[in-house]
Amino acid sequence: MENKIVFRNFGKGDYEIAKKWWEWWWKGEPPIEKEILPSSEQCFIIEYNNTSVACGFLYIGKTAPIGYLTWVVSNPEYRNKNRRRMLELLIENIEKKAKQQGIKFLFTVCGNIHMENIHNKLGWKVDKSAPAYETFKYI
16 A cells, blocks of 8 residues: 555535544534634645545634644544554644744644643643643744
8 A cells, every 4th residue: 555645725525524523523512613614724634545534623813823723533434553643643734834824822622631642742732730631832
């Protein structure tokens, strides 16, 4: 197999993919409405060998160089051993895109230990005093 990794902006049908993943992971909670998401240029997806693995969304502040990375979700059917690495690559690439746009500070909220560990590995600071583990990174 080729081991082809593609990081890209959202295209046609990607919102529907993310919506299905949220529905699976969030068990009964409503998915994020498309109108709430940033523009497609700030919605990102990572693929491995033509299989969508994970996606994330970047909001950019209008009055300060701050970004908010949120609603990272992964394909519940993707069970390859590189799943965690694909999530790391997604976040690393979103960081690069943010930096290219002048962002100097990113933050997110991690709702589970696995995402917290990924952010910690990538150099984000984790504030465990907050109930949902706020994390942030100067880039």
